[in-house]
Amino acid sequence: MHTPLRPHDPRVAGEYELLGLLGEGGMGAVYLARGRSGRPVAVKIIKPEYAAQAEFRGRFRSEVNRARQVPPFCTAAVLDADPDHETPYLVVEYVDGPDLAEVVTGKGPLTGGDLHGVAVGVATALVAIHGAGVIHRDLKPRNVLFALGSPKVIDFGIARALESTSEHTRPDQMVGTLSYMAPERLDGKAASPAVDVFAWGVLVFYAATGRTPFAADSPTATAVRILTAEPDLDGLTGDLRDLVGRALHKDPALRPTAQELLDMLLAGDAPQATAVVAPVKPRFSRVRVAAVAATTLALALGVFLGMRPGQDNVVVAAVPSPSPSPSVISVADPLARPGKWKQTFADDHSCDFDEDGLLIVAEEHNTEDITCPGPTTAFPGDHAIRVTLESLSEDACAFVWFRYDGRSGYQLSICNDSITAAKYEPNGDGSTVSSTDLKMDYTARHLLGIDVAGRVATFFFDDEKVLTAVIDDPALTGGRVGLGMIQTTEDGGAVRFSHFEARSV
Structure with a gap:
């Protein structure tokens, strides 16, 4: 879904005609646009205050180049970028669909094959992203989209251009969403792929229960629980509960890697599928591992998405396709x-x-x-x-x-x-x-x-x-x-x- 352009929104970015606003966040805004071919695309335009900094432009350029290395079959392809434009912009493939938060809110928590499909799909996306040397940094339900067609991962890693530029972040600021942040991030330590594994654990638990395992009455209390308390995993059972618990370990060195998550998920018996929670058309996911209906990280939708003014939510997210059946061979x-x-x-x-x-x-x-x-x-x-x-x-x-x-x-x-x-x-x-x-x-x-x-x-x-x-x-x-x-x-x-x-x- 997009909204009409506002008076202050640009009308073009390079050769792209902007058609509507998809979303807005801490780094900039995302627009539905059309290029010379007539194909719809998503264009992310960086805020002018960041564009004025040479350090940011340099990091933005390097992160765009890194993002191009993520395999195209599991991502919303990076189609174009201009780090030297007056306001730098990134063009990615446009993806549409409801996000995981909307599905859980509207239809209730996922069970059986639907839940397993999300767990495997998001892990699959992380394997591909980490394999390209990229860290997601903001994996959350608003960035997990149930899209028609193939799942696509977009805008991963671009957040680092902001987070790594000292002029744009203070010691008490970081890119991400609190409930899904690993304890080492709250301690001010550098992000590693293990922070995405932690977020995977929170996200899967949310998909199964509609709540997060460290939820508290205030952001401060939530942060304290993430740093000091064991996760509340009531409502999640079986092997998936054990794997989520391992992903939420306080010590990043003791969490599984994304590849280990995926291997363990695929080694187990797929749960029996329940009623489909979203009307999506089955199609084979081009993400690195099969066996799942896959996942997409999505800025392109503009759920850049699902952001609110002032949030430093930048990149992200995976989109599960339909659930695998119990007899899936992969x-x-x-x-x-x-x-x-x-x-x-x-x-x-x-x-x-x-x-x-x-x-x-x-x-x-x-x-x-x-x-x-x-x-x-x-x-x-x-x-x-x-x-x-x-x-x-x-x-x-x-x-x-x-x-x-x-x-x-x-x-x-x-x-x-x-x-x-x-x-x-x-x-x-x-x-x-x-x-x-x-x-x-x-x-x-x-x-x-x-x-x-x-x-x-x-x-x-x-x-x-x-x-x-x-x-x-x-x-x-x-x-x-x-x-x-x-x-x-x-x-x-x-x-x-x-x-x-x-x-x-």
Whole structure:
């Protein structure tokens, strides 16, 4: 929802026409806007008093650059930014939907699969954010959105530009929301990823009960309870209660990491789903891990959102999609180190890891397609796959296996000028099922998607549907997923993947 522009609001920011006000907070205001393409976007314009400080502009620039490193499939993409504008601004993908506070207030606390979906989804978002070296700093229900379509995380980390600039914060000021602040932040210590884990614990408890575990009669009393008292977790039971309790430990070193949270959540049995609390259309989340309906951190909505004048609430938040069913099967791997996929080295090729992902390299004169050793999890029915293609040399094609039994299956291959779906037989022979031209920047990062539903597979490239194929072999109704590379010349080639996610739907 947006409100009309006020007399003092700007009408343009760079090439963007401002259409309405989405929200306003301590750092600035967020506007619904339209660019040259006509696509709606969210534009955050920084307050003039901050823009006047060179230190702030420098930090803003560096934090925008850092935010761009968070994988695009789990974020509302950073589309544009101008730190040197008269009033610096940031442009992100526009996302819409009710927030978690509205859902809990209107329909009551979440239970069963709905609650588990929020817990997993927010943890998933934190894994992706922390993996890019960013700290959320203000995770709270107003920033957890139930959006139509894919969950997106936005504006994470930009708060640091304000919090780290001494001219804009005093020792008794910080960016965030008191009830969700970790004790070390109230003690004036530097923020670490552990503060987001603490906020995750508070948020999950709120989702389950409609209250926070350190609530008191005044802000001062709440702060004292956060610093000194054990959390009141009445109303939360089972393994989730234990995990929330660990996330709320006073000592940040004793809290799980976001990845450990996610691993423990996915290792347990998914609770039985209850009635859906918000009318959202199911769709596969492009967040780093599947198994969940995912989450979005959202400034773009303008719930920048849900802020009130004078609050230093800046970044944030995750949006759960619909709840996972008890039978959800998932595979997720950031591909930053050996995990679901393993290293392998041969005379003429290798599958190895660097800081940017799984790197597949073929030496000169390699004649075989390379499938890197990966997960053995089989998807017996419909499922969805998302993976980021980080780079592709001119003489190589990347491919993704699905409904693969180790000898035969279906394969999506992406080359510099085409995208092709093919079926491979046990003897290795392949036959094209569907293909189309594709003009791509082989040096850029691209999101690949495959939605498998019955006898049809739909393929996406950077969120755009580019191809469909009939996959009706009765012997290939389920199977594994995989990653690999096809060398197209004798000169060698390379492909890099990152942030793989697949789940049953």
